[in-house]
Amino acid sequence: MSNVAVIGLGIMGLPMAINLVRASHSVTGFNRSRDRIDKLVSEGGIGATSIADAVKDADVVITMVPDSPDVEGVVGGQDGVFANAKQGTLWIDASSIRPDVATRLAADAKAAGLRALDAPVSGGEQGAIDAALSIMVGGEKEDFDAAAEVLNAVGKTIVHVGPSGSGQTVKAANQLIVAVNIEVLAEAIAFLEAYGVDTDAALKVLGGGLAGSKVLDQKGQKMLDRNFDPGFRLALHHKDLGIVTSAAREANVAVPLGAVVAQLFAATVNQGDGGLDHSGLFRQVLKLSGRE
Template sequence: MKVGFIGLGIMGRPCVLNLLKAGHAVTVWARRRESAEDLLAAGASWADSPAALAGEVELVITNVPNTGDVENVLLGDNGVVHGARPGLVCADMSTISPIGARRIAESLAEHGVDFLDCPVSGGEVGAINATLSIMVGGKAEALEKARPALAAMSKSITRIGDSGAGQVAKACNQIAVGATILGVAEVVKLARACGVDPAPVRQALMGGFAASTVLDIHGQRMIDDNFAPGFKAVLHKKDMGIVLETARELGIKLPESAHIAELIDRLIERGDGELDSSAIARLVWEDN
């Protein structure tokens, strides 16, 4: 199908390559054309604006940093809405606020455009290997239109509910990932304090009930003390901000989420915001 892609960063770039590999015709836009040169060489086409891109495709996919960025590329000057034809589907793979997602969906609906909030889990590795887990909020019919393209980037696609529901699921995901990172960090800390090599401990746990993707990937990062980013701490900070903001609006307490956010803030304050967010393990090891 004809797909437009906006947002060519650490996640977007491999997603475009997987769409091309699957045979989709992909048109891209970025603020700097030079950032897209390798994708153009791989077979993608270039559009001069989000509006121009929208006029050429059946599906627009966005993957940008925050709610304001999504609103800008979809609804702002020269945004997608200004070139969209009725029936266009916009699938946003960014992590934004559920309330923002609902607001964007309502604005696009006024122009005959369907919006899917499609945040993902799996990080850079999942984007490269086309094994992302996609959580979808929006109309089932719009999802079916977008499914061929989404399937080229993922191993699972789950419709959670109406607009905003995908973002709710992503917020829940970020809580679970953060809390599990803390648990694995304590596993490594305890093993070392006991004079035991954490590597075989991790290996043993991966064969039992404690096995998880976090233990597998981030556990190895911790053993190697190698926190080259798959998902930067500064981005996890933004996501945990969405979690806590949503909790405040609902009048509920999420103490573990607050603890995760506090550790990420400390990591960033000491200049390590560009590291993978699992680097909060270093703070766990330092705290007694």
């Protein structure tokens, strides 16, 4: 099996790394906080002291960090991936970043002798734990085929969507759809509660009809319970909606619902709720309704 380096052992990166260990890959991890490295080691992985140390013997490098500048920071410089990975190493960026940055970094990787895929994921923390992520992949088809064994260890729906940057474009569309769904679900639950409806029963019947969705299935109960422990933080979804609105403007595409929801996410984050799960947008709906 492959030697895989995973850079970024956060909410998503750590369970992905653990699933790679369970699929019999040799997995070396690096993270800024040592406790996450120790957790990987306890699951059978190997801890690295730096990015350079993590990638030096890797066949595949996976980066999973929060934003475009973070990816640029881990791949660039003397201690970065590009300067220390072997020629021909397959670099898979599973972060969610700007499509133009993904395209540029893919060209930089190629110049450094690496093969690059942008492969952002959807499914949240539970999807990462269950190795059931949806993965949208941009890059060369032959590199996508070469990555199949590694991607299959962490995901369930894995699709090559086009050249470099395409994976990030599809992920932006995903985040737009999810954000709008979370907002309308929050509004619907606030509406139901205002009328004293049995909300558990209501969500059950709504979930069985055309209104049903994975967002309803995964986030409805969290809203009812006011349990916003993060599976995917509001602050990160706020960042992703910035990518959506910026890229849409550049392409002359109108996203009126996306723009409104982006403002609601921004308000929620600015009010101090950025560390909550993105279902915590429900708190904003309650505030606007005077029902918090």
